[in-house]
Amino acid sequence: MPVEALVPLLEGATQRRYAAGQVVVAPDDGPVRHLWYVRRGAISGQQGLATMAPAGFQYEAGDLFPVGAVTGERAVTATYRATQDTACLLIPAALVHELAREHPPFADFLNRRMLQFVELSRRAVQVAYSSRTLAEQSLQARLGSLTRAQPFSCGPDTPLSEALATMHAHRIGSMVVTGPDGAVQGILTRHDVLGRVTLPGLPLATPIGAVMTAPVHQLTVEHTAQDAAVLMSRHGIRHVPVTDGGRLVGVVSERDLFSMQRLSLKHVGNAIRAANDVATLSLVAQDIRRFAGNLLGQGLGARQITEVISHLNDVLTARVVELVAARRQLDLGRACWIALGSEGRGEQTIATDQDNGLVLAEEAAGERAAWLAFAQEVNHALADCGFPLCKGGVMAMNPSWCLTTQEWCERFARWIEHGAPQDLLNAAIFFDFRPLAGDAQLVEPMRAFVTRRAQAVPRFLRQMAEVALQHRPPLNWLGGIETTNEGGREVVDLKLQGVSLFVEAARIYALAHGIEATSTRARLQGYAAAVGVGEAESDGWVEGFDFLQYLRLRAQIGPDRQALGPNQIEVRSLSDIDRRILKEAFRMARRLQQRLELDYLR
Known part of the structure; x- marks a missing residue:
């Protein structure tokens, strides 16, 4: 904005000095009439929200x-007091409002929230939805903080008799085999x-290296208990070695996680894998939703909860695919079921x-009718498990979406x-594809093809940006949230007006930067690293997206869900x-969109 636009603020401002300890403004003073600009000294805010911060708010x-x-x-909502001899400019609120109306950048500047406010918002949510004990022993805890005792291990030449005796004496469920390093x-x-x-009747003199499981699924001290729980569920294992520097x-162990959180991620996963029919799976699917509600109540963040939900949904879908394929005597090595969208x-x-x-594999193209019948049964089975059929027909039972690898690539090329x-709409759904069940190698050429072709057609990325920018965050010129009246309730659509803005921008940048x-x-973080975006800004994008996802989960699980x-x-x-952090999330979406606009529409 032009420098001269700030002149009215300076001309209308008055200067005032405050001695150390003097109250500047307090809740009893009523609606504030000025915006204070600190020229020298420092002001602290105490009481109200500020009491949640160890030292209140400090303005310098x-x-x-x-x-x-x-x-x-x-x-x-807090009492502001000078902590030393301080000089301030007092800018009339009327001038502030007038300038914000005329200059959107100034309105955006006013509505930025300090990271302290963001942190207070998170703390308040955690206080409201999780107990102190569960907060201290969360799935977000790093494994380095959980593995305190020195683990028992032995070399590969150790006799079984010695290894088993150690396991029995110390009542441990596993023996890790390590090398000299x-x-x-x-x-x-x-x-x-x-x-x-x-x-097999092996003699106990047999070296443990002859019967050990290798290679081993393992994690580092930087991974979380969440990572360990997902790994155990995905591979059906009970113990995960933890390493530091190799x-x-x-x-x-599984028992460690269960006793820590009283969670049953692996239990639900195993129940899905053990199900022998769709009727049983439909009952287990209800456990996924209840489990997600428990995680929310324990104070986990959106990323952890959505990851668990998606993982269990993956396991359930894969099981449905396996059951139907076996019943129809179809070889899943000749096809791959892919997940799209969220x-x-x-x-x-x-x-x-x-x-x-x-x-489909090329050699399975002649069996398309059989695979379509298979897909129709899978789609309807998933509907029985609580996943409604897509109203837009984006499902494998649609002949348009049951294609060979080459046909998929040709379809992608035509869209680009x-x-x-309609091509742009399809790209927004299908370009998030991921293999779920069957031969994943059939899908590998598709990802490289999409990226390579999109980068070769800059016009396509521009068109995707134009579509992405058709929806804007629901913020007015003062930074307030613009709502829609729904039956007397002032509501916002967290997906359309919030989450989708981050998703669409991230997809475009992922395509553009390979x-x-x-x-x-991961896309936002990858883009930030590729072009050198500052950590504070990229973290703000991720935090804003995560908070909107968290509110969506609360809306879907909470009392107003009906x-x-x-x-x-x-x-x-x-x-x-x-409300404050929701405004901040929307502001982060606006900043990301401004960057997208500069990159593709300037």
Whole structure:
């Protein structure tokens, strides 16, 4: 904005000095009439929201306050006091409002929230939805903080008699086999002993290296308990070695996670895998939704919850595919079931319909009718499990989405070359594809093809940006949230007006920079690293996206889930802190869109 636009603020401002300890403004003063600009000294805010921060809010030379009270035309919620001899400029609120109306960049500046406010918002949400004990022992805890005892291990030449005696004496369920450098080479668990030692009748002098499981699924101290739980569920294992710098430092067991969180991720996963019919799977699917509600109540964040939901939905879908393929005597080595949309991105919430397709091997093209019948049965089975059929027909049983690898690539090329409205809509759904069941190698050429062709047609990326920018965050010129009246409730659509803005921008940048990840978080982080975006800005994008996803989960699990749409939330039902961070999330979406606009539409 032009420098001269700020002149009225300076001409209308007055200067005032405050002695150390003097109150500058307090809640009893009523609606604030000025915006304070600190020229020298420091001001602290205490009481109200500020008491949640150890030292309150500290404003120093160059800071403005109280922005929220001025834009909201209300009294402050904290008492502001000079902590030393301080000089401030007092800018009339009327001038601030007038300048914000005339200059959107200034309105955007006013509505930025300091990272302290963001942190307070998170704390308040955690206080409201999780107990202190569960907060301390969360699935978000790093494995380095959980593996305290020195793990038992041995070399590959150790006799079974010695290894089993150690396991029995110390009542441990596994023995990790390591090399001289401490690197994990294998593992033997109690579960392995029966099938690998007892039944074959191996002598106990046999080296453990001859019967150990190798290679071993392992994690590092930087991974979380969430990562360990997902790994155990995905591979049906009970013990995960933990390393630091390549050396074994601990072992996390299934029992450790269950006793820590009283969660049953692996239990639900195993129940899905053990199901022998769709009727049983439909019952287990209800456990996924209840489990997600438990995770929300324990204070987990959106990323962890959506990852767990998507993982369990993956397991359930794969099981349905396996059951139907076996019944129809079809070889899954000749096809691959792919997830699209939010499932392809691993970002499913509770309310989700089906978006899927089928990739056929070239030699299976002549069996298309059989595969379409298979897909129809799978789609309807998934509907029985609580995943409604896609109203737009984006499902594998649609002949348009049951194609060979070559046919998929040709379809993608046509969308990119033509760029018609329907082509752009299809790209937004299908370019988030991810293999779920069958031969994943059939899908590998498709990802490289899409990226290469999109980069070769800049016009296509521009068209995708134009579509993405048709929807804007629901913020007015003062930074307030613009709502829609739905039956007397002032609501916003968290998906259409929030989450989708991040998803679409991330997809465009991923295509433009050859980022193969499908999740929005990974795409944003990959783009930021590729072009050198500052950590504060890129973290803001991710945090804004995560918070919107979190509110979506609350809306779908909370008491208003029947009264409103699955992605709608009543703004007046939010706490003051929730509203503040929601505005910040929308502002982050606006900043990301501004970057997209500069990159593709300038």
